Amino acid sequence: MVTRGFTGRQSGSEPSHRIPPGQHLVDNFPVLTAGPTPRIEPADWTFTLKVGPRPVKEWSWSEFNSLPRTKMTRDIHCVTSWSKFNTAWEGVAVDDILADAGLSAPTPFALAHCYDGYSTNVPLADLAMGKAMVALKYEGQPLPRDHGGPARLLVPHLYFWKSAKWVNGLQFTERDEAGFWELRGYHMYGDPWNEQRYTND
Amino acid sequence: MTEAIVATARWQSCAIVEVATRTPAIKSFFLRLSEPFDYTAGQHVDVRLTAPNGYNVMRSYSIASAPSDSKVIELAIERLSDGEVSPFFHDVAQAGDTIELRGPLGGHFLWPRPANKPVLLIGAGSGVAPLMAMIRHRKASGEPVPVALLLSSRTWGDVLFRDELLGLERSLPDFALALALTREPAMRRTDFSRRIDCRMVADVAGRLPSFPGCALVCGSNAFADIAADAALALGLEAGAIKTERYGA
């Protein structure tokens, strides 16, 4: 349906094939958080890998920081409709976390857990093979607190709520279990190219 | 509580039935739903605008009206002069136009159910919109829940829903209103002439008959951080503090 009188910005020198349907480009980096911004000191930070209820390995901040580092520059897409090009991240690939714990392909699904009680589900296939990391730096700097510092999950090819802020663990599950937002109406998978915003999209 | 929200929110075309100028920068748009839905105060809709060549954009707007008048919903939209969608609403959209939207959306920033403890609401600018839905719901439902609203605006003239809020302060039992004006001295003894801070939040929470069960904060990210931290300092658990951040 055409909206009377609307033409929009459409300034489009940027190639539009990089913008998924319903998204628009921003230069800033909006913050959307459901509660207070947690304060987590690196000295208190830990990261736990679980398979089902069973903890497999826990890392301290310094242990985690000594794992192999990965850099990624990616376009990101928020379900609230903004997209941002060429965001540069550095962290530890999920593959390297699994390798350090001596696991290869634990179960087909995972839940990322966070300090603020938030969780989100992502299939293993979207975490492994270099697709996702636990990010420790953004644009060469330690990750700012309001963007999830000290560490956030980064799954750049899915809507950005899947890139959970203040992450403190990954739990592998047999079934695809809904996380916090997925229980509150957001899509189980969240592919921006198929506009999987809400539950039945 | 979340089941209702999981229902498919389909796109629907809605007629603008009225446009009301609320403040120099904020207008309310009253939209008649072609497929009425039930919602909880605090939820929002996504609005989609489409150009003749198919280019379209989407933005979220909180529902400011109470769920009880849910055939017509009110959206209060602030004009950002360099924005894409809000200037369209202010400068182009008129009564009689049709707008596509879907909702209700958002399963987190909600009026508490059951509402059995006092509620502290903290908003800035157009961020009072979902809080207004809560206050209007509280009035319409007659729920005997004490509510305090701390609302930050630049000037007296920028206070969204000012006259309605002043009226409710007089007529609605257990409703306390405090305005924080950031660019103008306050005119009422119970208001503030500064930006929000911990002391102010504690003062307003103290106007409730007992300690609040939750705080709901809505505004810019910077504002929401200050308000949420002040609510933490007050002694509320992080899980009892909900924020709705209007992006940047």
Ligand SMILES: Cc1cc2nc3c(=O)[nH]c(=O)nc-3n(C[C@H](O)[C@H](O)[C@H](O)COP(=O)(O)OP(=O)(O)OC[C@H]3O[C@@H](n4cnc5c(N)ncnc54)[C@H](O)[C@@H]3O)c2cc1C
């Ligand atoms: C859940 C939710 C509820 C909301 N409810 C309301 C509400 O009730 N009322 C309300 O008024 N708003 C609300 N908002 C905000 C609303 O969705 C829009 O973000 C707002 O109206 C601005 O949209 P716009 O198209 O006018 O501006 P945009 O074009 O999105 O621009 C927003 C700001 O970003 C800047 N900007 C624009 N383009 C760029 C660019 N390319 N790079 C960098 N910066 C840029 C502009 O300076 C502008 O100030 C809500 C947001 C959310 C997430």
